[in-house]
Amino acid sequence: MDVAIVTVGDELLAGDTENTNATWLARQLAERGATVTRMLTIPDDRALIARWVGEFADAFDAVIVTGGLGDTPDDVTVAAVADAFDRDLEVQPDVRERIAEKARQFREADPEYYEQHDFDLDLDETAALPAGARPIQTEESFNPGCVVENVYVFPGFPGELKVMFDSVADEFGGDAVSDAVETATPEGALKDVLDGARERFDVAVGSYPARRGEPGRVKVTGTDPAEVERAIEWVDERVADPE
Template structure:
């Protein structure tokens, strides 16, 4: 299963917010055997989001989009995903009901907020999703996420994202497996190992330099566990540190 990740937000491109969502999602998908084939960060630009979501939806098994869900003018991800599939926005009654109930509970639990803020929530706007979308609603999220064909749309707040992803995590998977070998060999001296493992085995290979007191490592990935085992054994022999 090949997956493309799209993280949305001007704040990510400006460096105001660290893009931890991309790293977390990539790890979750890889652990489930999927292959993250693309990773893209784009601004809160409706036309640009629609273009890339549409292109990726045609090219990969699944697309995961995170960020830009909300009720402020720069939250345009839902509209952009609808544009990507040439769909209108619609309000599903059960989605609106859940949003309304969550708003009611929040009002009861936080009366002081409403006494000091002019808060007028448009339930129809908040609940609107691309026509035919499968909604994803959790207790942690106010705005719903959704699935449109092979595109999964999640919020940008990490806590909300993680819970919403967990609700559909079983829909992601694949045959990819990985193994790593730790080594103190400098990355620049590993070329013969990287070239050699590619020539000998049907696997992908990458090297990662030492950092924060941890050794470097060579990572091997493939769809045949036995082939990965053979490749990692060969790599281990090549990079083993002398006694």
């Protein structure tokens, strides 16, 4: 399963917010055997989001879009995904009712906040999703996520993202398996080993330099566990053991 990840937000590109969502999602997908083939960060630009979501939806098995869900003017992700599939936005009654109930609960829990901030929620705007989308709603999130064909739209808040992803995690999977060899061999001296493993085995091979006192690693990934094991053994015989 080849997956593309699109993270949306001006704050990510400005460096104001660390893009931990992309790293977390990639790790979750890899653990399930999926392969992340593209990772893209783009601003809160409706046309740009629509363009890349449309292209990636055609090119990959699944696309995950995170960020830009909300009720502020720069939250345009849902509308952009609708544009990517040439769909209108529509309000599903069940989604609207759930948002209204959450708003009521928040209001009862903190009435002073609502009074001080003159909170006036447009339920139709908050509940609007691309026509035909499958909504994803959790207790942690206010704005709904959704699935449109092979595109999954999640919020940008890490806590909300993780819970929402977990609710559909079983829909992601694949045959990719990985293993790694720790080594003291400098990354610059690994070229022959990396090239040799790629030539001899049907696997992808990558090197990760040592950092913070930890040894370097050579990582082997493939779809045949036995082939990955053979490649790992071959690599392990040709690199220096970590001290």
